[in-house]
Amino acid sequence: MTPTTTAYTADDLSAAAELAIRAPSMHNSQPWRFGLAGDTIEVRLDLTRLPDIPAAGWAGRVSCGAAAFNLRVALAVLGRPANVIVQPLDRDPAVVARLVPDEPRPASGAERTLYAAIPRRHSNRAPFNTQTVPADVRSRLREAARREGGWLDLIIGANAVNALAEVVNAANRVLQRDEAYAGELARWRRAETAQDGVSARAAGYAPEPQDVLPMRAFGGRTRPLGRDYEPEPLVAVLGTPTDRDGDQVVAGQALQRVLLTAADAGLAVSMFSQPIEVAAARDRLRTALGRHGVPQMVFRIGYARQPGYPSLRRPASSVIDPPRGPGPDRAADR
Template sequence: MHNAQPWRFRYFRHSRTFEIHADFERTMPHSDPDTRGLHIGCGAALLNLRVAVVHSGRHPEAQLLPDPTDRALLATVRLAGSATDDSDLGALYPAIHQRHSCRFPFEDREIPDPVREALSEAARAEGAALTFPASWHLREVLELVQEAEARNITDRGSDQDLAHWTRIDTPAVDTADDGVPHYAFGPRRRGGKAPMRDFAGSRTVAGRDAADFERNPQLALLSTDHDRPEDWLRAGQALERVLLSATLEGLSSSFATQPIEWTDLRWPLRDPMTGTGCTQMLLRLGYGPRGSRTPRRPVSDVLDIQP
């Protein structure tokens, strides 16, 4: 969430094992009080690590939440043998460097069914489900986004989280290694139905334009059967696998987490046919610009190498 990068990696040479730790100092007390979003972000980072390990020719043997007494230790990844059956993961490696969230308008061009199915299969491979709401369900999802946006306008906590993790002043943009810089906000929405969060909030960004967004946005809901920390980590891995796959298919993407941040709005997002599943993420997909690179923390801040 908001490019907070709430993770730390530790590598042990003797056992050829990575540990992924949560950085709970990078939480959002209002928008993510139960750290569900933090776990999803760390799960996405875990998937990228697995992809990179396969790309290097090794097999990533991953274990989620390996120590019940250590809440911050989210996963381990052991480099075990050769990557023999992981070609699908390794093929995603180029997309890690290409994928950026795009908050600019997309074309009103429909995503073909075979591409949608490929993205759904990417989520299934990580133990999650990806569905594309349509008709009345899509209208309901968009109404829930509007309700969340209306609440956020007058919600001090949401405003504080945004203020902390967005960079508007030039010195902050030039020196920050986290957060969302103003050049990645995208234009203000003048028209259209795409569920776009205004990262500027009530603040003014000099030179920022307005634009018309999609009349018929293409959204996808990512869900898991349960709603526990291990499910959040699986959701994060599924999310990143979907995003990397979408990038290789020529798609751009952004997130619409507004209704997921409100407990009473998150529940109605679930599959209306079965009434089951816990929605973990709402994605906007389509054909558009690649999006802007955002800052990253130095490797020395997020990686510790042990003998």
């Protein structure tokens, strides 16, 4: 007999949300909420959690896309796989993705691998060592982005890295001249025990002028002598073919698959969104890559000298909404 789909339950959502909240978000703002709607699970953008910056909508949709990917992987391992509908047809502006039950099946080996990597993944803003990332691992990272509808360009060689770093640093300087931007960084600085934002320990070392790529100034520690950042990091740019709202949610899913693939390979990653936040820098970056698509994130990838410190998260129970009915138009999604 062919297995039939059944509605998601509160237990399904509760178990999957524990992993969904481990997704990355700008300033660890965690701009997501989850809830049952009929037989589906919705990922909702919480506008009250977004940093007060011009690129807040982009940042929120990418973050919610990453959370939707974690939900999808967790549900698959629970034996409750999902199809993800991005920007559902009912156009509730708060709903960025809807997970619809698929036919029950055992989780694949790839899904189990990604699932195991979710608790291990976190941004590492400390220096990496100079060990080269092998070619086969680089191919896995590119394939991870492609599997989710994105692309990943790896920037290799000192000249190429320096050219990209110039774009990132120029964008960072533009942002630093903005008093509102400085205010947002200060607002999201947190104590070690805080459940959101970025603590000084998680921030790594305070930025210095000789750094190739500019870390955000979240009050990081003064670095000891000999602890400069690697002079020629492996840098990657993640992008999508276009840049509609739905593309940004897709970018979040691709982002998370790349990050989990990197974590499974023992790699450390830190992200730089400054050139995405500044429109002129984003266009300059696209032109430099020779891409018709749109950059969505810049990464620094390598092998960590030290494990780094994960930022804490709010409890999953605090971001789960009460169930609601499917609504008149949601059947159109299926």
